[in-house]
Amino acid sequence: MAAHQSILFLALLLITTSSLIHSFKINGKDVVEATIRGRLTCTAPGTRPLPNSPGIAGVNVVLMCNGDQPSLGQALTDATGFFTVVLKSTDGIIYDPSLCLLKVKLPLAECKVFPPTGTLYAVPALTGVVESLLTCIASYVLGPFSLGA
Template sequence: MRTSHTALLISILLLASFSSLTHGLILNGLPIGALKVNGLLFCSPNGNLIGNSPPLSGAIVQLSCAGSQTNLGQALTNPAGAFTVSVKILDTLLFDPATCFIRVNLPIATCSVFPPDGALTASLNLVNIVQTAILNIATFTTGPFVSSIF
């Protein structure tokens, strides 16, 4: 008897994991199950590549959305200044490409040319949507960073 209840519960959970969310993120007519945001950060007055600006390693970048105090994800820049913020299926419900952005809080100790306070923010641009057997993954890249006071 216990085995049949366990098997039923496992079956229900398995079916639920394959069903699409009715109110989830939809891009280009496709339900999105995960998303990634890629970008580069440099040690320059605005965080963008200017001349031979060195890459900024070890900075925390956050994916935030206007009107929400919740960060949907964060990442650390690698030695080349690159980062990828990954967002799982439940957090895609809170994601809106029109209001979400990448944020870097200032100051950052390893870059002395940044302003002493505020943040750097960058908009998001859809690059592609990869369809897999299990879910669709949307990949975004950042636009240019700008200085912001929050």
């Protein structure tokens, strides 16, 4: 019986410490998941879209950190242009929002406001951190997409 209790104790210890090892910190809190939400609309780069601005569907939005390192996450825009990128620390992701941008490659045939080539960039902004007994989840939204090189 003692052997089973020891194994159970070690398993619980491994589970609790592994989440701390792979978590990242935001405002001094160990965060296990980050959710980045945004909307890609057909508006002039660098401007805030109006509520009735048309969204652009089926576009791949990529989260890049530290320049052109491999992407940490990506998502496709839905029929109204909304997307969500979810990062989980259990996937071994180390996320530093101060070094990250979301980007969209041009051209986008659905929108004649954008130039024919280049890249659109948007910066994630922290909107809140939700804590529970076992987890801490950070939520981000995007500012407007701006034109980059």
